[in-house]
Amino acid sequence: MIQGLVLTHGGIGEELVRVVEMILGPIPGLKAETNRGRSAKQVADVVAGWLAGLAPADRALVFIDDYGGSCANAALLGGGDGDRVSVVSGVNLAMLLAFATWRDEIPPAELVQRVVDKGRQAVTVVGGAR
């Protein structure tokens, strides 16, 4: 099983998870955390603590909002440099809906790529001038 952590600035992650659950119902294994009020080490410890609470066989996917920021650093530092944890940036609603929809259906590596693809597809001009 793959578990998801949405790690963002402010309350972005918490609200995204709330909306995903409003659309699809409760999603066990999808949790939100924030960097608010925390040092780099404290945020990394949050990620490490979340990982420590997962089953040994679980894979992990950390969604962050922006590459190059404290959440990205914390996800990488807290997650370590092994292959158990994947980190994807630019989290949006489409990515989380894809995660919740296919996490039991397809292998983790394929799921990560599908999440990224769905997230990219959602970023588009939908009207007005191009």
Place this chain on the structure above:
Amino acid sequence: MKLVLARIDDRLIHGQVTVGWGHKLNPDHIVLACDEVALDPWQARVYAMSVPPQVAVSVMTVAEAARLLGDPDRADLQDRRVMLLTGSPRDMQRLVAAGVPVRQVNVGGMHYARGKRELVPDIYVDRDDLLALRSIGECGLELLVQAVPGGQATALEPAQLRALEDRL
């Protein structure tokens, strides 16, 4: 070398630094002076990755950074716009004491941890932090609390530091 910012920030390299101050000050070289990060290849790599590609980055111990930035004759830093970052007041104080030409210290991010007290809003310190800040101030440097350009800027006065020191 022009030192465009000397900042204390326990998040080290992150968005407020690279996007906020970076867009305002256009550094072409970021020096992160932190022993723990410099001595851990994985941490050093992660922080170096978070710097925009057009900006050079050096992740160094405090002693290495002092040697690099304390030498006014270094040809490789000539005409460079350097941003200096430390994770603690103590590391910045060590750099100042070693002769790094800092004129003003930006106090950007010092988050709450056990044993720390609030000095000014959003800045938490323990006794060693206070002593280091006081030492920096006694060298004649201005200490300015400011998270991002355009944000509220508050000068830290020696009397503020002394007042809290008595309570820690």
